[in-house]
Every structure is written in C-alpha cells, then in structure tokens.
Amino acid sequence: MQPRRRNNGFTLVELLLVMAIIGMIAGTVAFTLPSSSARDKSPQDIAVTLKEQLQYAREYAMVRQQPLGLVMDDDGYQFVHWYDNQWQPLNARGLKAVNWDERLRWQLQPLEGNLVAQEEAARDLLFQPDNDNDEQEDEQPQPQILILPSGEMTAFSLALDKPQLARREQRWLIAQSAWQVSIQDEASVDASY
Numbered sequence: 034m035q036p037r038r039r040n041n042g043f044t045l046v047e048l049l050l051v052m053a054i055i056g057m058i059a060g061t062v063a064f065t066l067p068s069s070s071a072r073d074k075s076p077q078d079i080a081v082t083l084k085e086q087l088q089y090a091r092e093y094a095m096v097r098q099q100p101l102g103l104v105m106d107d108d109g110y111q112f113v114h115w116y117d118n119q120w121q122p123l124n125a126r127g128l129k130a131v132n133w134d135e136r137l138r139w140q141l142q143p144l145e146g147n148l149v150a151q152e153e154a155a156r157d158l159l160f161q162p163d164n165d166n167d168e169q170e171d172e173q174p175q176p177q178i179l180i181l182p183s184g185e186m187t188a189f190s191l192a193l194d195k196p197q198l199a200r201r202e203q204r205w206l207i208a209q210s211a212w213q214v215s216i217q218d219e220a221s222v223d224a225s226y
Contacts, residue, residue: 077204094184190207205217
C-alpha cells in the first residue's frame, strides 16, 4: 500500500485571511499618510516643506560648489541651478518643483543685512550670459532667492495665507541668514519688527 500523498498548497480560507490582513494594513497606511494634494496643504505644511528644502538646497550648493536659486510664482516654486550660462530647472531628488493651491496667497520680501541682500548686483556680476539676447532672458527663470556655494542665502520673509479656510491660518517663513530659517505665525512676526 502506498502512503497517502498530501497536496501542497493553501486552502481558500487561508488565502482569504491573508488578503484581508493585507487589505487592513494597506487601509491603515493610506489613512496615516498625509495628503499629497496641493489643495489640502495648509500654509503650515507648505512652510515646513519649503524650510526643509531650503536647508537641503544650501547643503547641495555647498557640496557641489554650484549656485542655486528659488523661483516662485502663483503656481508654486522650483529650484534652479546655474548651468551653461543660464538658470535651468533642477530636478534633483528633494528639490523638485512644487505646485500649490491657486487659493494660496503669498508675498515674498527681501530682508536687508546680509551679503546676498544686494542680489541684483550679484546677478549682474555673476550670472550674466555672454550674449544679450532678449528672447533668451524671457525664457530663463530668474530666481528671487539665491543660494551661494558658500552656504549663504538671500535673507527673506515669505508670508503664506489661505484666507478661504474656516479658521484663517497665516504663516511666515523667515530667513534672517543662511543658518537661521524659522516659521512663525503672524503675531510673532509683527512683534519682532
């Protein structure tokens, strides 16, 4: 008599149980991840993200000894680098372009008191292309914030606000120097100026 041969495999109940466990884990992860939609991001979220990206951009510029810039407009912001005698978009990991909600209001103001505060003069001396073609200048993104290879950065104050929110939330991202970038609410900014 031959020994009884056992079938190797899984039963339907075992497969359903494993699928149910995987579904619960996936659901838990989906609910704990923050929303990646620009519409759902608050001014606080945007300020924190930009602060971290600026710190990484400063380190990136110092390690590669390459000037970087930040271009901001109503659609969002993007990092650029000086390459081939012009500013070009930078697609490095952690420095990709960020789009924000069209309801977000922002206001960028340069602050005085550091080496890069005279950014117009620095742009004229350091970053002028060899040819003066007006069409080429229109296509090039011109950064409002410069990050030099030495680690210095344009001092600035950026106000972020979404007035349509039920509870109005305004945040200020303030860079008084390359090494001091802080996030403040409206009251503490007004008190310090």
